[in-house]
Amino acid sequence: MKIGIFTDTYFPQVSGVATSIKTLKEELLNQGHEVFIFTTTDPKVHGEEEDIVRFTSVPFFSFQDRRVAIKGAHRALKRAKELQLDIVHTQTEFSLGLTGKYVAYQLKIPCVHTYHTMYEDYLHYIAKGKVVRPTHVKLASKFFCNQSAAVIAPSVKAKRQLLNYGVTQKIEVIPTGVDLKRFETLANRAIREELNISADAPLLLSLSRVAKEKSIELLIKAMPDVLQQQSTAKLVIVGDGPAKKELENLVDSLALTDSIIFVGEVESSQVHAYYQAADLFVSASDSESQGLTYIEAIASGTDIIARVNDYTENLLQIGGFGALFQEDEEIAEAICRYLSQVKKREKSEEERKVVLNSISSEVFCEKVLQFYRETIRQYSYEKEAAIRFNK
Structure with missing residues (x-):
């Protein structure tokens, strides 16, 4: 399987999201799959990196140690076409997440999403919480997730939050594993x-x-x-x-x-x-x-x-x-x-x-792979049904 992971944060940035993605990538590679990371540029990274595509970015205005891409959607689409991706996996709701959705739509392949962050706990970073409100988080999260073919929640807590937001797409709880x-x-x-x-x-x-x-x-x-x-x-x-x-x-x-x-x-x-x-x-x-x-x-x-x-x-x-x-x-x-x-x-x-078995990287990867397979199967069925209906 050829998998494109779209994320605004990846190593050398240090975060739970970056660690989760790296763990998944390494285990997928161990099992013979091909994984390509689409992410932001980083001042600490120079030169080409195998299987990583970086896009021009700037620090997030209120979260200076995180970055957002400012261009690159067409380049991402071109590269994804060359790679012949089977599925897009977004791991951010921001710049590269939107790019991933665009790529999946253009290539007519499924886009799944992992909802990593409880954003209501981070509103103080934006104008001390006076501009973006919990209602805005709810609406944005609901819209983004409902535009995905299916969603991964890393915990029951995250799934419950998404259901409260009104997300109606399939939500699978798959905790991140560790090596x-x-x-x-x-x-x-x-x-x-x-x-x-x-x-x-x-x-x-x-x-x-x-x-x-x-x-x-x-x-x-x-x-x-x-x-x-x-x-x-x-x-x-x-x-x-x-x-x-x-x-x-x-x-x-x-x-x-x-x-x-x-x-x-x-x-x-x-x-x-x-x-x-x-x-x-x-x-x-x-x-x-x-x-x-x-x-x-x-x-x-x-x-x-x-x-x-x-x-x-x-x-x-x-x-x-x-x-x-x-x-x-x-x-x-x-x-x-x-x-x-x-x-x-x-x-x-x-x-x-x-x-330990429940939190191993091998179990984590196998659950994600099964999630990919089921999503691709359902997406193909729905696409074929739409074609038959329109004939």
Whole structure:
């Protein structure tokens, strides 16, 4: 099968969307399919890249570390014709998403879409939420998805949101998988040594884009209470983003510079080492549509403290992979209670295999391939029916 993936974000940009696309691409290639990425230019990329077509782009006006293409629809169509694509898979509702729809329409092939982002959690980036309202998100998402042949939602939470928006096209829940082999590689204690954290100190890990919607400030504000019970605990914040300076100032104001460490962005090949060095992966975010970091933590054997929602409840209910909290004030209590357990609930190998199998990149790819096949079959049937009707 020849698949064209259209996305506004791809490596070297770091995001859950880019990671999801790369995971899918690599697994599709492993299974003998051809995958072509249509994406934006990036200042860090120079020269030609195999199977990647980049289009002139500029930073998104209110989201400077993300980009939008400003031209290239006709070039995309020409290249897609040359490649003889079987299906278009859009992974953005913006520039390259619209281009993908145009290409699919012109080539008379199906266009499927993955709805990655809960946009209502990001409205503050545009004129502080005073211009674009939730109603606009609802209408735009509904229109875009209903113009797709079928839609992938990475979680039940995302599917429920789309149904609430009025999306009537087929929606399939397919969680993003991870390459388990990458996380099975055992990292040594070098991370703790680099950060000057002793082997017996509780290490709490936050790994995400450092931005308002990730609610990292709640983890920072919970640390004084954590330190009262776990005096040697360290919070390690991995990632970069627009809120970093503000959060660093918050740490200074709370006199927590000895207990909270900002690492910055790390290479994807090193992510597993941070998970494995940690005692707990902690998150106060409620903006995740797929929670890829939770999956990576489980794959690394690291337990999780997270906010309760539909997604985390489904993920953690299978067998003692962490604990959930409801209110902001419960974060410190949840962390300390979990750390102080003399004997944490042991996860059986069978329970672990059930979860890991469900989140593997192989299973993810197979589900997407089946989704492609069913969509192509249905699209061909409807096209043939339309031809017969018009005769």
